[in-house]
Amino acid sequence: MAFDTLAYTQTPGDRAATLRADPEWVAERLGRDDTRTVPMWRDRVLLTAAGMPATPTGPAGRAVLAAAGQTALLSLDGTAAVFAADLSGVEEREALRLAGGHASADLRTLAAALPGPAAATLAYARGLLYWNRQALFCGACGGPTRSAHAGHVRVCGGAGCGRELFPRIEPAVIALVESPGPRPRCLLARHHGARPDGFSLLAGFVEVGESLEGAVRREVAEEAGVTVGAVTYQGSQAWPFPAGLMVGFVAQAADESIAVDGSELLEARWFNRDEIVERIVNGPGSGPVDSIGGWLLRAWAGLDTAAGVPGR
Template sequence: MGPPGASGTINDMVFHGLAYTATPHDRAGSLRVDPARVADLLDRDDSQVLPMWRDRPLLTADGRPVRLTGAPARTLVAAAGQTALLGLDGTTASFAADLSDVEETEALRLATAHRSADLRGLATTLPGPLAATLAYARGLLYWNRHAGYCGTCGATTASAEAGHLRICRGPDCGRQLFPRIEPAVIVLVESPDPQPRCLLARHHGADPNGFSLLAGFVEIGESLEGAVRREVGEEAGVTVGAVTYQGSQGWPFPAGLMVGFVARAVEETIAVDGRELSEARWFTRAEIVERVRNGPGSGPVDSIGGRLLRSWAGLDRPPLRHAED
């Protein structure tokens, strides 16, 4: 294996430790279909309930996410608009409870909390498993809150399978709705020269130094690799050849799945589309190292995009995998 950032064979620990990926739970899919067992778990004194308010975790006075058990947890669940089973950690069950239907002051009172907070602002200060659990809770509760009506007949839907399914109440419909994931690709494009540079772009309205990797949603009927080639071609006018998978990251903000790639450009000419991007250019490894150490950084520290860039620059492990490896 070469130094970080050089070509090398990637191992099974691809991007180990990415934010929001270390969920500690057995998701307990078989339990969800048994309402009696779920109700029993909710009633147990050792079960934990994580309250959320409009996608924001609720915190204690010393900044820790609230986790309730026993009678306080049952009181909160009774007031929640939605409760969802997150899974089991050993024999201990964890649930998420959505207090979005009440005002923030009431949510704080019910949870005996001090304040609410944006999860992304907390993520790097929390243990990985806790950040992942809160992200899971956020995404699942968000989906339930926004899937209250059937897209086929317009009737209301009812929660089922411990918050992992919604069923249309329409008498002639009964459509089942499952949580939706929105896959997106994010790609580090390398130039074709012997000492590769990487392609970064700046969106309209971004800070003058706000360059980042190219990314975009996967379209219907499109492969992940096809999405990489289309996004790079549409936004930067660059044709890429080899496209190599690197890793993925759940991104419940609100419902994403980020899939990371490295791609090799066929030529260096850039022609930005002008609609989404204001400019794009090639950066050397030395320039990326300088940005990380003394400048605007490598992008959000909680994202797979930042990890891709730092790994390419030799500042993080593992090394990136290439098609020729």
């Protein structure tokens, strides 16, 4: 499966990990006319009148960077730098004026209509700016932190501390669980708050001291009461909403018994391939078009995994 074309995985350019540690180089790039800005307002994308993400350059770009509460280098596009700029400290109207925008939008509502690299760049910007806003103080001593390495590190300014903070990533697993019988079936579950036919794959966060495969086995057992044997890695997806990394697996159930926990899940059922195809083609679909879960389900059903791919 072509997981490299999943939404939010195609960040273009060179992340310039070495160069971003040089404050003089970063300052010079912030002042250049060819520098491109990716302004965000409270995790929302700022859109032009044409409905495309605003990415001002030149004097307009420098005005955005000057007004930003936080900037972060995303990449080098050739020789031009691309910086995220957080305008969350001003009112939305002012943020739109600075960016030359006409409206703001949630990135996930735009992903299917954007080219893959554009969606990935916006997700990268969103995640990095969100982390900077959440890491203003040190978790060890409570002292204020300052931005370093062009927004990729924060350093505690507390007396005698100096702790370095790095962007937090929260890994989560998502699994397509197959039945052991001769007739292929997969497990879907309905969570609390889901619509009556809102079945989806099982997923959950990885806990401390746990492998990814172990997290799959624990989540499926805890929530659905299904014992899992072999767990096979399929692919991963950046998921900065706000700080996730989704890791996809196919897992083999030991038997078909189900005992939902009643806390996370309302019900769980086995579906055969014909039922999955019917759900995807004529029913509720395979889930959000930007999610790895839909890709796992389409691949298992033998359908085109490119359907609904952003930028295709």
